[in-house]
Amino acid sequence: MTGDVALLLRRAGFGPTAAELAAATKIGYAATLMTVTAPAGPDIGATSAPLPQLGPDAYAANPNPSTEQRAAADKAREEQAEQLTRWWLDRMTVADHQALEKLIFFWHGHWATSIRKVKSPQLMLAQHRTLRSAPNFADMARRMVVDPALVHWLDGQFNTRKAPNENLARELCELFMLGHGHYTETDVKEAGRALTGWRLDLKAERVVLDPSARDTGSKTVLGAQAEFTARSLVDLLLRQPACAEFIAGRLWFRYASSTEPIPPATRDRMVAAFPAPMAMLRALFADDAFQATAGTLVKQPIEWMVGAMRQLGVRPANIPRDTLTQLCDGLGGLGQRPFAPPSVGGWPAGAAWLTSAAARLKLSLAGKLASQLEPGRLTPENVAAILCVDRWTNRTYAVLRKVDNPRMLLTLGLVSPEYTVT
Amino acid sequence: MDALTRRRFLLASGVTGAATLAAGGGALAFSRLLGGAASEAEPPADTLVLVTLYGGNDGLNTVIPYADPAYHANRPELAYPGERVLPLDDELGLNPVLTGLKRLWDGKRLAIILGVGYPRPDRSHFRSMDIWQTGVPDVPATTGWIGRWLDDTEAPVGTAVSFEPVIPPLLVGRRRIGSCISYQGLDMPPWVDPGLVAELGRTEPGEPEMSARAASAYTDLIELQRVIGGVDEATGSPKAVAEPAVPATGTGGESALSAQLALVARCVEVGVPTRVYSVSLGGFDTHADELPTQELLLRQLDTALSSFADRMAQSVAGRRVTVVVYSEFGRRVRANASDGTDHGTAGPVLVLGQRVVGGFYGEQPSLTDLDHGDLKATTDFRDVLGSIVGSVLQADPSRYFEGYEPRLLPLSTG
Numbered sequence: 001m002t003g004d005v006a007l008l009l010r011r012a013g014f015g016p017t018a019a020e021l022a023a024a025t026k027i028g029y030a031a032t033l034m035t036v037t038a039p040a041g042p043d044i045g046a047t048s049a050p051l052p053q054l055g056p057d058a059y060a061a062n063p064n065p066s067t068e069q070r071a072a073a074d075k076a077r078e079e080q081a082e083q084l085t086r087w088w089l090d091r092m093t094v095a096d097h098q099a100l101e102k103l104i105f106f107w108h109g110h111w112a113t114s115i116r117k118v119k120s121p122q123l124m125l126a127q128h129r130t131l132r133s134a135p136n137f138a139d140m141a142r143r144m145v146v147d148p149a150l151v152h153w154l155d156g157q158f159n160t161r162k163a164p165n166e167n168l169a170r171e172l173c174e175l176f177m178l179g180h181g182h183y184t185e186t187d188v189k190e191a192g193r194a195l196t197g198w199r200l201d202l203k204a205e206r207v208v209l210d211p212s213a214r215d216t217g218s219k220t221v222l223g224a225q226a227e228f229t230a231r232s233l234v235d236l237l238l239r240q241p242a243c244a245e246f247i248a249g250r251l252w253f254r255y256a257s258s259t260e261p262i263p264p265a266t267r268d269r270m271v272a273a274f275p276a277p278m279a280m281l282r283a284l285f286a287d288d289a290f291q292a293t294a295g296t297l298v299k300q301p302i303e304w305m306v307g308a309m310r311q312l313g314v315r316p317a318n319i320p321r322d323t324l325t326q327l328c329d330g331l332g333g334l335g336q337r338p339f340a341p342p343s344v345g346g347w348p349a350g351a352a353w354l355t356s357a358a359a360r361l362k363l364s365l366a367g368k369l370a371s372q373l374e375p376g377r378l379t380p381e382n383v384a385a386i387l388c389v390d391r392w393t394n395r396t397y398a399v400l401r402k403v404d405n406p407r408m409l410l411t412l413g414l415v416s417p418e419y420t421v422t
Numbered sequence: 423m424d425a426l427t428r429r430r431f432l433l434a435s436g437v438t439g440a441a442t443l444a445a446g447g448g449a450l451a452f453s454r455l456l457g458g459a460a461s462e463a464e465p466p467a468d469t470l471v472l473v474t475l476y477g478g479n480d481g482l483n484t485v486i487p488y489a490d491p492a493y494h495a496n497r498p499e500l501a502y503p504g505e506r507v508l509p510l511d512d513e514l515g516l517n518p519v520l521t522g523l524k525r526l527w528d529g530k531r532l533a534i535i536l537g538v539g540y541p542r543p544d545r546s547h548f549r550s551m552d553i554w555q556t557g558v559p560d561v562p563a564t565t566g567w568i569g570r571w572l573d574d575t576e577a578p579v580g581t582a583v584s585f586e587p588v589i590p591p592l593l594v595g596r597r598r599i600g601s602c603i604s605y606q607g608l609d610m611p612p613w614v615d616p617g618l619v620a621e622l623g624r625t626e627p628g629e630p631e632m633s634a635r636a637a638s639a640y641t642d643l644i645e646l647q648r649v650i651g652g653v654d655e656a657t658g659s660p661k662a663v664a665e666p667a668v669p670a671t672g673t674g675g676e677s678a679l680s681a682q683l684a685l686v687a688r689c690v691e692v693g694v695p696t697r698v699y700s701v702s703l704g705g706f707d708t709h710a711d712e713l714p715t716q717e718l719l720l721r722q723l724d725t726a727l728s729s730f731a732d733r734m735a736q737s738v739a740g741r742r743v744t745v746v747v748y749s750e751f752g753r754r755v756r757a758n759a760s761d762g763t764d765h766g767t768a769g770p771v772l773v774l775g776q777r778v779v780g781g782f783y784g785e786q787p788s789l790t791d792l793d794h795g796d797l798k799a800t801t802d803f804r805d806v807l808g809s810i811v812g813s814v815l816q817a818d819p820s821r822y823f824e825g826y827e828p829r830l831l832p833l834s835t836g
Contacts, residue, residue, distance in 0.1 A: 158760030417636035
């Protein structure tokens with residue numbers, strides 16, 4: 001097996017360091033693919049960024065607060081949300097098992113749940129823990145359908161036998177498990193009935209079943225008739241051929257091309273590895289169709305920033321708090337604040353990220369990142385090596401040649417079109 | 423700086439040269455847009471502003487059938503009592519928060535087209551929004567109805583502009599594509615040499631498409647900053663408009679409609695030759711606790727639209743602006759158990775401006791003769807969009823809806 005090792009590392013993780021790229025080049029594509037998708041031993045880097053302890057939700061102990069208590073609780077939640085965001089950026093940066101870490105980010109975009117509605121940082125962390133610990137997509141889907149943050153995000157706690165609320169059922173079919181066109185409106189309504197009766201327990205950070213609100217009648221979903229519960233509904237959806245194909249297509253969209261459809265042969269090889277996502281990715285990265293997508297994928301803002309921090313050797317936990325807050329706000333301005341996707345459909349992709357406003361903001365953010373360093377003299381070639389850019393175009397090379405200041409060189413490298421697209 | 427001075431400034435600053443676009447590239451070059459600012463002698467062209475409400479706005483609580491007992495019976499917790507609505511006639515009234523729109527209605531500058539939808543309704547946000555934006559209801563299409571008009575008229579760059587961070591499918595043609603400019607600030611960091619940034623914005627021959635698009639974003643940035651940097655004052659700081667808490671599930675759309683419309687107003691006043699602007703407001707997916715959420719959003723909509731309309735009424739170019747407000751679908755007639763409503767079908771479309779002939783068009787759908795609990799559309803959405811194509815873009819409506827012949831509504835004065 002041959003291929004572009006740098007492409008593999010850039011796509012599988014957030015952005016390889018020069019040392020990682022050198023090591024991978026030495027062992028070749030096939031061995032790197034195995035190391036990346038099945039890393040040996042514990043993740044030493046990640047141990048320095050363990051999951052944060054947020055304590056109980058500020059509203060959990062007191063569901064009916066006074067105005068003053070409410071203000072205090074909101075403030076506590078805001079601080080915890082910022083802590084959570086800082087932690088995740090740090091974790092993405094220091095993790096050695098980059099492909100695993102990037103896959104968590106993928107799943108966050110897949111089950112796109114936003115703290116802007118959920119509000120509770122504890123529920124967002126609980127969901128994050130679920131995404132991290134699920135061994136495969138089947139297990140993940142069974143847990144996500146009763147995940148308190150997702151249920152709240154899609155109003156599942158209001159879905160009762162007497163008046164079903166179909167928000168969760170619809171997105172389960174359309175966005176999370178089957179894809180549009182693989183179910184009917186009747187299927188959505190019937191699936192909604194199967195998901196009735198769940199109540200949110202903020203204190204326990206879970207949902208609990210209220211038998212009196214649950215619809216125990218017979219339902220017909222996708223031609224199958226049963227009493228369907230949340231669990232058996234998800235199992236039914238998992239058995240649909242459309243489910244594995246849909247997940248393969250979503251992985252292709254984020255890891256290979258957001259503009260070209262997945263070739264059927266590639267999809268079939270990925271489907272054969274369903275529901276194990278890392279095995280599906282291994283099949284993708286081993287495919288010639290993957291190599292052909294080089295130079296077409298626009299880095300998402302988080303990929304861009306985390307990759308830059310890894311390559312510059314800047315760790316979020318060591319950045320002054322004010323600067324780090326500005327970097328997090330900057331991600332928000334670019335449209336990708338962690339834990340706050342703009343839509344249940346997930347993050348945008350491709351040229352959508354390439355607006356002039358994003359160009360301006362990236363300049364400012366790249367400048368902040370470079371100012372964390374005290375680099376010695378650098379050449380354009382050095383900058384390419386640090387940022388793992390294959391080569392500069394004549395244009396960018398000419399620009400970099402005019403610059404003496406090493407921080408400015410790094411800044412311009414980070415905002416160059418060559419670095420933006422992979 | 424007033425409009426006239428601004429226009430002179432445009433000419434004096436030499437922003438008349440065209441930035442070269444990458445072949446087939448993303449068409450972001452704002453320099454072209456402003457470089458073509460109309461000469462003072464030329465009468466201003468008609469301008470269209472499309473306001474997309476993301477999430478599925480509840481039409482029945484926007485234009486309210488307050489006299490219909492079925493409205494109150496279906497929505498015991500969600501219905502507005504008759505005395506609270508702003509009456510438009512004996513049957514229909516506006517949501518109580520829409521006071522600015524009521525004023526436009528009284529001035530005969532607001533048209534309301536009732537029961538607008540398409541055959542075989544799709545209740546997916548994303549598919550239904552695609553249908554509205556492509557103008558093709560039966561099969562997935564890759565181009566938008568404005569995009570096809572851009573293709574057909576071989577429109578120059580800058581003819582259609584979006585102030586959203588993401589280019590909407592509406593503006594995507596086969597050969598042409600609208601420009602995407604974000605409203606969040608234009609100032610470049612003081613420590614960077616703008617000359618270097620400008621150089622970074624040059625596309626290389628044979629450069630891959632995405633890379634060329636990334637480069638041209640810098641060209642746009644430079645030109646934007648140089649030519650309409652002052653627009654920042656009109657829009658307020660990005661911090662002030664960024665990310666308010668939204669109680670509904672996000673399904674796309676922006677939050678700063680006033681800021682987007684302020685930028686449109688500025689462009690109209692300085693005479694840029696843009697014919698179509700796309701702006702948006704998100705958060706209308708009110709499955710639960712609908713009343714406060716929708717009121718919050720409708721109030722934003724009302725303030726933004728009415729102040730924009732007032733501002734536009736004050737200039738020659740502004741008086742030739744038509745605003746169209748739509749959402750991907752309305753909501754279910756019957757409320758759910760969560761004091762909200764699930765995805766529905768037809769809804770009202772609002773059209774406003776100095777050229778608009780105010781009043782009702784079409785028929786309010788029945789609340790008792792339903793299709794699986796949903797309204798039956800009485801006006802095809804292509805009739806509304808086609809009428810806009812005809813009256814605002816002065817083009818042949820039958821060319822842009824894949825064989826559909828729109829029935830034209832007399833929405834505009836000549």
